[in-house]
Amino acid sequence: MDGQTSTVTPDGRTIGGVVMEMRNITLRFGGVIAIKDISFDVRHGEIRAIIGPNGAGKSSMLNVISGFYNPQEGEVWYKGEKRKPMKPYQVARQGIARTFQNIALFDGMTVLDNIMTGRLNHMKASILDQAIWWGRAEREEVANRQKAEEVIDFLEIQSIRKTPVGRLPYGLKKRVELARALVAEPEILLLDEPMAGMNVEEKEDMCRFILDVNDEFGTTIVLIEHDMGVVMDISDRVVVMDYGKKIGDGVPDEVRNNPDVIDAYLGVAHD
Amino acid sequence: MPDQLLFAMEVSLNGLMTGIMYALVALGFVLIYKASGIFNYSQGVMALFAAMTLVGIQEGRVPFSHLINSIFGTHITEFGFEVPALLAILLTVAVMIAFALFVQKFVFRHLVGQEPIILFMATIGLAYFLEGVSDLMWGSEIRQLDVGLPQGINGAIDNATFEALGYGFFIDNLDISAAIIAAILVAVLIAFAQYTKQGRAMRAVADDHQAALSVGISLNYVWILVWSLAGIVALVAGVMWGSKSGVQFSLSLIALKALPVLMLGGFTSIPGAIIGGLIIGMGEALFEFVVSSNDLFGAWFGFTFSATENWFAYVLALAFLVFRPQGLFGERIIERV
Ligand SMILES: Nc1ncnc2c1ncn2[C@@H]1O[C@H](COP(=O)(O)OP(=O)(O)OP(=O)(O)O)[C@@H](O)[C@H]1O
Numbered sequence: 001m002d003g004q005t006s007t008v009t010p011d012g013r014t015i016g017g018v019v020m021e022m023r024n025i026t027l028r029f030g031g032v033i034a035i036k037d038i039s040f041d042v043r044h045g046e047i048r049a050i051i052g053p054n055g056a057g058k059s060s061m062l063n064v065i066s067g068f069y070n071p072q073e074g075e076v077w078y079k080g081e082k083r084k085p086m087k088p089y090q091v092a093r094q095g096i097a098r099t100f101q102n103i104a105l106f107d108g109m110t111v112l113d114n115i116m117t118g119r120l121n122h123m124k125a126s127i128l129d130q131a132i133w134w135g136r137a138e139r140e141e142v143a144n145r146q147k148a149e150e151v152i153d154f155l156e157i158q159s160i161r162k163t164p165v166g167r168l169p170y171g172l173k174k175r176v177e178l179a180r181a182l183v184a185e186p187e188i189l190l191l192d193e194p195m196a197g198m199n200v201e202e203k204e205d206m207c208r209f210i211l212d213v214n215d216e217f218g219t220t221i222v223l224i225e226h227d228m229g230v231v232m233d234i235s236d237r238v239v240v241m242d243y244g245k246k247i248g249d250g251v252p253d254e255v256r257n258n259p260d261v262i263d264a265y266l267g268v269a270h271d
Numbered sequence: 272m273p274d275q276l277l278f279a280m281e282v283s284l285n286g287l288m289t290g291i292m293y294a295l296v297a298l299g300f301v302l303i304y305k306a307s308g309i310f311n312y313s314q315g316v317m318a319l320f321a322a323m324t325l326v327g328i329q330e331g332r333v334p335f336s337h338l339i340n341s342i343f344g345t346h347i348t349e350f351g352f353e354v355p356a357l358l359a360i361l362l363t364v365a366v367m368i369a370f371a372l373f374v375q376k377f378v379f380r381h382l383v384g385q386e387p388i389i390l391f392m393a394t395i396g397l398a399y400f401l402e403g404v405s406d407l408m409w410g411s412e413i414r415q416l417d418v419g420l421p422q423g424i425n426g427a428i429d430n431a432t433f434e435a436l437g438y439g440f441f442i443d444n445l446d447i448s449a450a451i452i453a454a455i456l457v458a459v460l461i462a463f464a465q466y467t468k469q470g471r472a473m474r475a476v477a478d479d480h481q482a483a484l485s486v487g488i489s490l491n492y493v494w495i496l497v498w499s500l501a502g503i504v505a506l507v508a509g510v511m512w513g514s515k516s517g518v519q520f521s522l523s524l525i526a527l528k529a530l531p532v533l534m535l536g537g538f539t540s541i542p543g544a545i546i547g548g549l550i551i552g553m554g555e556a557l558f559e560f561v562v563s564s565n566d567l568f569g570a571w572f573g574f575t576f577s578a579t580e581n582w583f584a585y586v587l588a589l590a591f592l593v594f595r596p597q598g599l600f601g602e603r604i605i606e607r608v
Pocket residue numbers: 029032033034052053054055056057058059060061101
């Protein structure tokens with residue numbers, strides 16, 4: 001893989017050149033080193049998994065990508081350019097959407113309202129346009145509503161459109177969070193354990209959604225997941241982390257047979 | 272109807288009008304608290320500063336004239352022209368927005384993630400600072416504020432109630448306009464929060480900072496926005512209060528009136544601030560009426576209360592708190608274990 005030319009996967013999806021690259025990232029919290037000199041790349045259109053035992057630094061890595069943490073050392077390259085240290089909202093505006101391990105939704109709002117916040121960056125109408133509800137403001141709102149409805153249909157959550165999110169069960173919350181990220185039409189979607197705490201059926205649904213998003217919209221996906229079966233099934237390439245270090249990187253089969261990875265997983269209890 | 276009852280009705284109505292003013296001040300607190308978790312002690316001083324600025328601009332005073340004169344030995348105090356009320360209001364709004372930018376850039380931007388008590392103390396500092404700035408800019412004399420709102424007893428209501436009930440209600444035109452303006456302000460604020468993208472961003476930030484960041488909302492921008500809105504609300508409160516009793520230092524003490532309203536209505540609810548304001552306003556007026564308008568109370572209990580306007584609101588709010596610790600509309604407090 002030279003990182004520039006496209007390849008076609010066995011299931012017929014096209015994977016393009018490198019869209020994001022992490023170069024020698026080191027992240028410390030006081031004395032704790034959460035990420036130790038890690039490099040890897042993400043290619044356009046692929047599903048890239050990050051796995052590793054608890055506390056390995058996976059969420060920290062996702063937080064670095066999304067601008068929630070700024071690493072002490074290393075560079076993030078996005079679309080061929082080195083990224084300056086950024087605030088999370090600036091990263092979001094560059095087309096990188098995310099979900100959280102512990103779900104961050106607007107509990108006081110309905111499902112539809114939550115999803116509509118994902119469209120905020122697509123609204124350009126001035127406050128005056130909005131005040132008189134004319135021209136641009138109206139067109140935008142209609143277009144945004146339509147996009148939201150599309151995503152709602154896509155994720156099969158029509159029946160809870162008007163439900164306040166705070167009242168939803170865990171599995172549905174995760175789905176709404178995905179919807180909010182998706183509606184922004186991101187280039188890269190970051191998912192932090194999208195299936196954690198779900199039952200088998202919910203997991204299957206979520207798997208299907210992730211694959212469909214990637215397939216239908218060509219969205220690049222970086223995901224963290226503990227369930228090995230799922231990871232090996234759906235991802236194109238896998239980064240393995242342990243104690244803040246990268247101990248493996250490659251297609252699922254390579255990673256599965258990597259002795260360091262086997263050690264890490266046998267040596268540490270995981271769920 | 273017996274006279275006492277009619278009189279009580281009139282008193283309640285006037286109490287409701289006063290309550291609207293309380294509600295306005297409380298609203299300023301709620302806006303900032305909801306979006307940033309900051310309890311803004313300086314809200315009352317903001318009302319004073321806004322009213323002072325409005326009068327100053329209207330009368331064409333030179334800001335910081337004392338300072339300028341003492342440095343350069345000049346004697347300028349006025350530009351020599353008056354600014355029409357509407358233009359002066361717009362200019363004051365601009366000043367309040369500039370203040371919001373200042374507060375965010377020089378104070379709270381540097382305190383992100385600090386304990387609420389530290390943020391609160393910063394607002395105490397801000398209150399003294401703004402008080403000083405207000406003094407330095409416009410002086411500390413009492414000023415008359417007149418933006419052209421109607422004053423005096425409303426004749427129509429007086430006549431109508433006299434014909435219908437045989438007793439004319441005295442309601443001040445100023446109170447009526449205050450009520451109408453407050454209602455419009457609240458309606459506009461709610462529409463803004465509900466239907467504009469800025470409002471959506473505001474609600475998002477009020478709900479969850481992390482989630483708001485992840486959808487591309489700049490917290491800094493939203494905080495400037497809520498401080499600006501709180502500044503505008505302060506201006507409206509300052510105009511109402513100032514038209515009634517002159518613009519002077521005591522105006523900043525209306526913040527003390529907002530506290531019981533917030534205890535009652537909850538710190539995070541806009542409807543709570545309004546209903547809370549109305550309840551406190553009316554309760555206060557009625558209580559005052561009961562204990563002072565006749566000797567009945569003294570006869571029953573053998574003593575009388577004085578200066579009820581200073582403390583009754585707190586007693587009322589505390590009584591409510593016993594039954595609903597989160598306030599009337601505040602979010603339920605659920606202890607997670
Ligand atoms: N904000 C923070 N402040 C201090 N330490 C942190 C912070 N975030 C993460 N850490 C530490 O960094 C290390 C990696 O944590 P991280 O959450 O990235 O692990 P993870 O691989 O996502 O684990 P899990 O599978 O449990 O989610 C841990 O030791 C954690 O305690």
